[in-house]
Amino acid sequence: LAGDPPPPGHSDLVVVANRLAVDRVVEEDGTTSWRRSPGGLVTALAPIMTRQEGAWVGWGGSPEEELDEPLEPFTHEGMHLVPVSLTERELVEYYEGFSNSTLWPLYHDVIARPDFHRQWWDTYQRVNARFAHAAAATAAKGATVWVQDYQLQLVPRILRRLRPDLRIGYFHHIPFPPVEIYAQLPWRRPVLEGLLGADLIGFQRRSDVSNFQGAVRRILGSSFRSNTVQVKEHDGGARTVGAAAFPISIDVDTITDLSQNPDIQARARQIREELGNPSTILLGVDRLDYTKGIRHRIKAFSELLEDGRLSVEDACLVQVASPSREGVDSYKELRDEIELSVGRVNGTYDTMGHTAIRYLHHSYPVEEMVALYLAADVMLVTALRDGMNLVAKEYVAARGGWGGVLVLSEFAGAADQLRKALLVNPHDIDGLKEAIMEATEMSAGEATKRMKSMHRQLITHDVNKWSRDFLDRLGGAVSAERSGPDD
Ligand code: G6P
Numbered sequence: 303l304a305g306d307p308p309p310p311g312h313s314d315l316v317v318v319a320n321r322l323a324v325d326r327v328v329e330e331d332g333t334t335s336w337r338r339s340p341g342g343l344v345t346a347l348a349p350i351m352t353r354q355e356g357a358w359v360g361w362g363g364s365p366e367e368e369l370d371e372p373l374e375p376f377t378h379e380g381m382h383l384v385p386v387s388l389t390e391r392e393l394v395e396y397y398e399g400f401s402n403s404t405l406w407p408l409y410h411d412v413i414a415r416p417d418f419h420r421q422w423w424d425t426y427q428r429v430n431a432r433f434a435h436a437a438a439a440t441a442a443k444g445a446t447v448w449v450q451d452y453q454l455q456l457v458p459r460i461l462r463r464l465r466p467d468l469r470i471g472y473f474h475h476i477p478f479p480p481v482e483i484y485a486q487l488p489w490r491r492p493v494l495e496g497l498l499g500a501d502l503i504g505f506q507r508r509s510d511v512s513n514f515q516g517a518v519r520r521i522l523g524s525s526f527r528s529n530t531v532q533v534k535e536h537d538g539g540a541r542t543v544g545a546a547a548f549p550i551s552i553d554v555d556t557i558t559d560l561s562q563n564p565d566i567q568a569r570a571r572q573i574r575e576e577l578g579n580p581s582t583i584l585l586g587v588d589r590l591d592y593t594k595g596i597r598h599r600i601k602a603f604s605e606l607l608e609d610g611r612l613s614v615e616d617a618c619l620v621q622v623a624s625p626s627r628e629g630v631d632s633y634k635e636l637r638d639e640i641e642l643s644v645g646r647v648n649g650t651y652d653t654m655g656h657t658a659i660r661y662l663h664h665s666y667p668v669e670e671m672v673a674l675y676l677a678a679d680v681m682l683v684t685a686l687r688d689g690m691n692l693v694a695k696e697y698v699a700a701r702g703g704w705g706g707v708l709v710l711s712e713f714a715g716a717a718d719q720l721r722k723a724l725l726v727n728p729h730d731i732d733g734l735k736e737a738i739m740e741a742t743e744m745s746a747g748e749a750t751k752r753m754k755s756m757h758r759q760l761i762t763h764d765v766n767k768w769s770r771d772f773l774d775r776l777g778g779a780v781s782a783e784r785s786g787p788d789d
Contacts, residue, residue, distance in 0.1 A: 303431040303456070304463035308439035313382060315356035316441045317347055318433055318457055319450040320397070322360035322385060324378050336378050340668055342692055343450065345553045346765035350773075352380035357440045359433060365390040375440075386436050388429065395425035398629050401453045404487075407632070409452060409476050410593045410687040412483060414632045423489055427456060430496070434460035441468055446776060449500065451475045456492070459499025471776040472500040475550065476689040477715075478510040481517045490521050498522075498533050501541075502776045504548040506689045506715040511547050548772045549719055550690050554764040557699035560672040569669075570676035578656050580618040582742045585678035587671065587693045588685075589626035590663065592636045595684035595711060595728040596623065597643065600659065602684075602734040604647045607658060611739060614656040619682075620674065624665040637663075675700035680741040683710045684728040690715035694723070698756045705749035707741035708756070709734075719759055722752040 317323075323344040324336040338344060350356060362373050362385040373385035388396070399422035407414040434457045437447050449457045449472045458470050474497075484490060494517060497503055505511045515526040524531050532540045560566055577583060584603065588594040603619050606612040623640065627633045644661045651658040666674075675681070681697040691714040698708060698720060710716060710723035717725055726737045 307464040311440040313357035314445045315354045316447045318359045318437045320453040323358045357382035359384040359436045395422045396429040400426035430456035438464040456496035459496045462499040470500045471502045473504040478513045484517045503545045508547045551765045552695045554699045561700040569673035573677040582617045582679045584619045584680045586621045586682045590623040595686045598728045599684045607651045619659045622662045685711045685714045688714040720756045722755045
């Protein structure tokens with residue numbers, strides 16, 4: 303997989319992620335331009351990348367066949383972008399297949415059944431090697447390379463073979479499952495070996511770290527001591543690899559500024575009016591994904607309407623479900639199921655003036671999201687399994703000291719930090735119903751006290767701290783610890 307190393311590049315800091323840090327925008331007249339992606343990761347890393355002449359390696363978002371010519375590296379707002387090209391077939395086998403129909407369900411507690419196909423695995427290896435080569439050709443001598451997420455787990459090892467001079471970090475944004483589940487993966491050894499090519503492996507929760515360590519022990523027979531493990535090199539030497547938790551966060555200042563903007567506050571009031579001024583607005587915001595527990599949330603809410611504990615005059619559930627991975631069968635099936643149940647609930651409980659569930663299958667700009675957070679009295683984050691869940695943190699950032707109640711699944715990584723949320727097990731529908739009632743009935747004083755406490759946690763743990771902590775630890779955990787065969 304490694305092949306011959308390319309000559310070194312010029313960047314001292316290289317981020318490697320499945321997607322580039324920019325989105326391609328096609329104007330009405332057919333011309334195309336690039337816009338920085340709105341996500342937290344990009345926002346967090348952009349300033350460091352610009353300061354350090356950093357480069358971002360990733361897929362440009364369109365299959366090779368749709369482009370007139372392959373994309374060349376380019377610079378956008380001071381960031382160097384290095385596009386990796388993927389064909390339609392590779393997108394089916396590496397992205398929709400191995401990444402999102404094998405790894406995604408396997409790593410999220412097999413909520414959906416993972417598919418194991420040898421052809422997908424071959425393509426995953428080939429595509430990971432391509433990303434590693436692009437990173438090797440971009441990184442200067444002794445540079446730091448930071449690989450992101452489950453789509454690229456083999457990159458650390460391939461890259462180390464190509465460029466032993468590099469300092470390599472990897473961050474896993476999604477859960478790492480218990481070894482009993484992980485062990486189903488036919489390629490469980492090479493995936494662990496791929497990750498162990500890094501100097502430092504970051505996870506969201508401490509439980510992810512211990513699951514990973516358990517898998518390394520059971521499958522590779524190597525034990526971690528104080529969060530480090532010795533990995534044998536092919537030249538007979540050994541390297542120290544660290545694994546630790548670095549819970550990701552959001553750009554708190556951006557959300558705070560938007561929440562104080564009078565236009566956005568006016569939009570929040572308008573949303574309330576447009577919904578017929580119900581006493582309680584409940585809100586769900588998710589990618590339309592089976593890990594998010596959207597069906598459980600709808601079930602609990604509809605039973606509360608059926609029991610007469612809520613009515614459509616009192617309460618409206620706004621569910622934003624942003625389109626996601628629409629080429630994958632399990633996502634198509636989920637959409638059908640959700641839309642069937644929303645239709646049923648609304649058909650049963652709506653009146654001319656009020657709706658039970660206002661369902662929106664769209665993505666919205668961050669300004670509209672903040673207006674929704676300001677309008678919502680209760681935020682429902684009921685994921686069955688989630689690496690972190692940044693929506694929960696955005697809600698807290700937007701509410702600041704203004705109350706509002708967060709109902710949060712204990713199976714989302716955010717539950718480790720947002721301890722003053724109403725923590726729920728979303729599988730327990732009765733428990734979820736009680737938590738929704740407690741949230742709708744909570745006194746303003748109690749809600750504000752809880753929200754302020756969570757807000758204090760958040761402002762000292764924003765996404766800048768996350769990237770700083772990881773990169774500082776990576777800087778300290780370097781190959782100084784490498785010992786040669788004769789040591
Ligand atoms: C999760 C993953 C990310 C991924 C995102 C959106 O947050 O951890 O790696 O980019 O979902 O999914 P998509 O498949 O559209 O990139």
